[in-house]
Amino acid sequence: MFNDFKLIDDRPVYIQLKDYLKEMIMKGHLLEHQKLPSTRELSKLLSISRNTVLNAYADLEQDGIIYAVKGKGNFVGKVETLKASSIEFNWKERLNNVTLLADEFDLMKQDIHWEKGMISFNSVAPEEKLFDVENFKRAFLTRMSLEGDIVLNYGYAKGYKPLIEYLLHYMEMKGVDISNKDILITNGFTEGLDILLSSLAKKSGRVICENPTHHAALKLFRLHGFDIHGIDMKDDGIDIEQVEKSLSEKEFDFAYLIPSYHNPTGIVTSSEKRAKIIRLFSQYQIPIVEDGFNEELRYSGSHLAPLMTFIGEGNNIIYISSFSKILFPGIRVGWILADKELIHCLESMKRARTIHTSTLDQAVLYQYLLDGYFEKYLKKAKFVYKKKYELARQACNQYIPFKRMTGDGGLHLFIELEEAMDARTLLKKCYQRGVVFYPGDVFYSNGEGSNTFRLGFSRLKEEDIVRGIKIIGDTLKNEMGS
Amino acid sequence: MFNDFKLIDDRPVYIQLKDYLKEMIMKGHLLEHQKLPSTRELSKLLSISRNTVLNAYADLEQDGIIYAVKGKGNFVGKVETLKASSIEFNWKERLNNVTLLADEFDLMKQDIHWEKGMISFNSVAPEEKLFDVENFKRAFLTRMSLEGDIVLNYGYAKGYKPLIEYLLHYMEMKGVDISNKDILITNGFTEGLDILLSSLAKKSGRVICENPTHHAALKLFRLHGFDIHGIDMKDDGIDIEQVEKSLSEKEFDFAYLIPSYHNPTGIVTSSEKRAKIIRLFSQYQIPIVEDGFNEELRYSGSHLAPLMTFIGEGNNIIYISSFSKILFPGIRVGWILADKELIHCLESMKRARTIHTSTLDQAVLYQYLLDGYFEKYLKKAKFVYKKKYELARQACNQYIPFKRMTGDGGLHLFIELEEAMDARTLLKKCYQRGVVFYPGDVFYSNGEGSNTFRLGFSRLKEEDIVRGIKIIGDTLKNEMGS
Incomplete structure (x- = not known):
């Protein structure tokens, strides 16, 4: 007993001891009215100061988890573990349509998630290294x-x-x-x-x-x-x-x-x-x-x-x-x-x-x-993003056979391919080659835009911007006959 | 011109100059194509460094507010001031009932607001001096x-x-x-x-x-x-x-x-x-x-x-x-x-x-x-609040002729007066004597509770708790025949 007590850094020891004892009691490893070790014993056993044990016991007593008997020591108190009734709802049946729609339209739950090492054009969030x-x-x-x-x-x-x-x-x-x-x-x-x-x-x-x-x-x-x-x-x-x-x-x-x-x-x-x-x-x-x-x-x-x-x-x-x-x-x-x-x-x-x-x-x-x-930050950010923006534009012009490209600054470009091209098919193929982007149809109110996608470049390294756009272009030309 | 330029502390001077010039331009005090003072002149005039003026001008140029002509100086650019159309909606007519209800039920808009020096039992927010x-x-x-x-x-x-x-x-x-x-x-x-x-x-x-x-x-x-x-x-x-x-x-x-x-x-x-x-x-x-x-x-x-x-x-x-x-x-x-x-x-x-x-x-x-x-903070807070709590309870017992008092800890007590007593009338009288509290009817789902009120004591000094409760009690006894 008490031999699985392990300390972590940065958190006061008396709180860790208190948590530990409380857990033992809540989980039934220490039973009601069971006597706890004296503060002297426990401090020796765990190689911590006696004061730490005193503090932990005092807190547990204050919370009503243990009780002290004068001249006799500390004992485990009464902890509610009564399970009056346990019933299971099917919560989905109790939710309204708006919530089910929110779940359905939640892009974060559907995204093709990029894995480490991939080049992801998904994000239009700022580059955190600039912060x-x-x-x-x-x-x-x-x-x-x-x-x-x-x-x-x-x-x-x-x-x-x-x-x-x-x-x-x-x-x-x-x-x-x-x-x-x-x-x-x-x-x-x-x-x-x-x-x-x-x-x-x-x-x-x-x-x-x-x-x-x-x-x-x-x-x-x-x-x-x-x-x-x-x-x-x-x-x-x-x-x-x-x-x-x-x-x-x-x-x-x-x-x-x-x-x-x-x-x-x-x-x-x-x-x-x-x-x-x-x-x-x-x-x-x-x-x-x-x-x-x-x-x-x-x-x-x-x-x-x-x-x-x-x-x-x-x-x-x-x-x-x-x-x-x-x-x-x-x-x-x-x-x-x-x-x-x-x-x-x-x-x-x-x-x-x-x-x-x-x-x-x-x-x-x-x-x-x-x-x-x-103002200072904005200047720095503009400088960095502008470079990425120009690089991305240039790479798209060079590698991607688009019908239309828009994006007059900001953190992203938008590509429209020829009508017959399907951006989600392209995405699947690019994913296999380690590149992801945002299919454009999610931005359309009427189910259109299957031939469009968005390229967010803010968080990518300059070389990855070019490399990623080249892969998209190559995939388009070689595998989709564009 | 430029003699109303006044510096405040803590904000970079070049930004203050930029804001100032922008304001002059936006408000039409400096007109399109008007020549701005040279950086040398302006720095002398405003007793700021020339570099500061250079920075401000550079930012304004970047924002498209002014333009530079080589060898000639800086000029005010074209600023949109076109007012295409100005129409006025009656927005209340365009809001739904939920919003009008939110407005109606917004207690912060109806509260009897306490003034400085008053004893206010309104708040159950924590005492910020304890933070x-x-x-x-x-x-x-x-x-x-x-x-x-x-x-x-x-x-x-x-x-x-x-x-x-x-x-x-x-x-x-x-x-x-x-x-x-x-x-x-x-x-x-x-x-x-x-x-x-x-x-x-x-x-x-x-x-x-x-x-x-x-x-x-x-x-x-x-x-x-x-x-x-x-x-x-x-x-x-x-x-x-x-x-x-x-x-x-x-x-x-x-x-x-x-x-x-x-x-x-x-x-x-x-x-x-x-x-x-x-x-x-x-x-x-x-x-x-x-x-x-x-x-x-x-x-x-x-x-x-x-x-x-x-x-x-x-x-x-x-x-x-x-x-x-x-x-x-x-x-x-x-x-x-x-x-x-x-x-x-x-x-x-x-x-x-x-x-x-x-x-x-x-x-x-x-x-x-x-x-x-x-944990540490909680101990300190409990110590302080407990004292206030006990003081408030004691004072209520001593001074207020209530029918029922509840509050087993926390940051407030709840008082129920005899049926005939109206807490809002009491509040009005107490307000005149510099004491406010929360009428209890706002907590009732069915319009009841006109004889109840809540006393939040967390942010009051100990002596004000007693003084305030005594005033409420005295008002009840002397002015409302309780």
Whole structure:
């Protein structure tokens, strides 16, 4: 007995002893009213200090697991092990359709998972080696020393005030009229969209959006029961004639658009088209949900304003964004910028569902932004990603016989093959040769896109980008007769 | 011009200059094609280094806000200020009833807010002066140095693996059979409950729970459209005869119970009653959602097992908890412990809605737990809260002419006055004398409880606890004839 007690590093010994004894008792290896070794005996037996044993016994007594009898020693107390009833539900039968749909549409459960050593173009997450861990630590320590106790206690549902003010100014500097607008901080972009979809009244029950589009948004539209009306993408953004035709024929509750670095095509909507989009949707009184995805990751020159800058004091655009894709996806902070009254209502939904977003995450992000680390990091990241981007483009041009390639920056390219080509068949063949990518059909609202795929290059080494794209190209030419 | 440029501390000067110039341009104080001062001139004018001006100009050029002409200098670029259309929606008309209900039930929007200097018994949040900020920093730095880049990048929807394993073992040590169970990490208890409610199929559409009960849970039941069937509380937990009668008469989709430190009454369900509860609900095949609220904050001896320990390999209990109330509410980490297959489905809902809970928060919490700081902190907290608890009880006994007082530990007491007394009238009178508390009716599912209120004492100084309770008592006796 007690000879299987093994210490691990870093955890206080008395807690390890306490856990160990508790486990023995819970599992019935030590029985009720059984006498425990004296503290002196046990400390000798386990080669630990007597004080450690004393601390462990005191804690166990405090928890009611053991009891002490004066002059006699310590004994195992009464531990509930009664199993009143054990019944088994089939939980799937007790879940609703939305949940079963979420399970079905969960790409993470279906992905062809890459194995070590493979070249994976799946991810559009940032390269973690770029992370500015030292300055993040610095920002953390600064904030904690300024108001550690406040950061660790409850905050406001709307968000951490200094961060809200910073972001309002940040958006104002992009040209947004913030006079009648406000911000709600969310657990990333995704929660922002989900809260909004949970709040909008369903009238036509129809959303109009780019096709293809962000698959997490498509999934949420489906889970919220919206019909999705997708519009083809031209090289300068959504096909505006198709939009006009659709608006004249059907009702829509709202539009969902990703004008800057569209996901998955990487297309940046032109300035002229932005103005047209605003005019058209305003005319039909349809609100626009603008996804600010990767707006910061432009590699080239000219200033491009978010759609929201075009409406002045209007309130017909809801802007949702986060810095996740660029900065630190592990801290989940996004925001909704919209009409003040709307934000006031969404705030109650946020409070009802998650109380508020982690104050710690918000406060550290705020300090990181305030200290100017973001700008510095962005420069470094742009430099690295731009190189990868140019390399990937060049390799695609050289090796892949595509029909169309789009991607004006960002962290990915989108490839459209000739109609007859099937990207999933290609994926299977490439997988055997150690290369994986994202089949494009998951981004389509209508089952199309079987001849498309997305190449995320952010986390790959430069040589692997070229090597991987060459393998895809070779596979296409040699095995699929492209 | 440029004479209103003012520097703040801590933010890099070049970024402040960049922001300043950008603002001048966005607001139209500097016009398109207008020449900017040379870097030499501007550095002199603003008393900053020339390098700072160079950096700011370079960034502005990169963003497309200004352009350089070789040999001529820098000029303001074309900035979109076109306001295509400005329309105004009445957003309230475009929101659904759930959102309007969330707004209506949002207690934070209705509270009598306490002012500085008042004695507020509103909060049951932890006392932030107790926070163990130094060890929290230590845990953060340890985790960051071990895997900072991983902590800051995307994690898993189910949660941070080391934390999940820690919590599984933690619950096993409470006596739970974890062989066929799993854990989903959520943004606090509230998200856990919300995800579950979003996932359960509605059959009867009815939930059975203690009355009064946790008001955030009541709000979520209402928002999810459940009918609430509340059962009175006896001093040892829910009235089991009433439960039996209800189960024999009506169908229920699930039960919601807070057996340990019931909120708001502070009642701890007895061991015998726990066994009875399990038997009864198993017999009627009704799953139990067990709220682990403040289970760790017991001040007195004997071991009390969660309901979940009673079911062995059964899967009819869903346990939801967090350490928020005790540890750090500002980091939003809670968990659902339930049947493996159920967790697998809930994981997809979690992913669809918020991708995952902040990896940073989870990782730091994990390190804090592993290092044994939690146990140490808990001891200190229990010591402080226990003193406040005893003081509050004593003061209530001395000053308040109640019909019933409950609260067996925790951070609050619950007072029931004689039927005719109205707690909200009392609150108004006490407010004038600088004391506020939480009216109890918000915890009732059926509009009852007008003669009840909750006293949270965790954040009050000892002398204010006594002073505040005396004022409530005096007001009752002198002004309300109690």
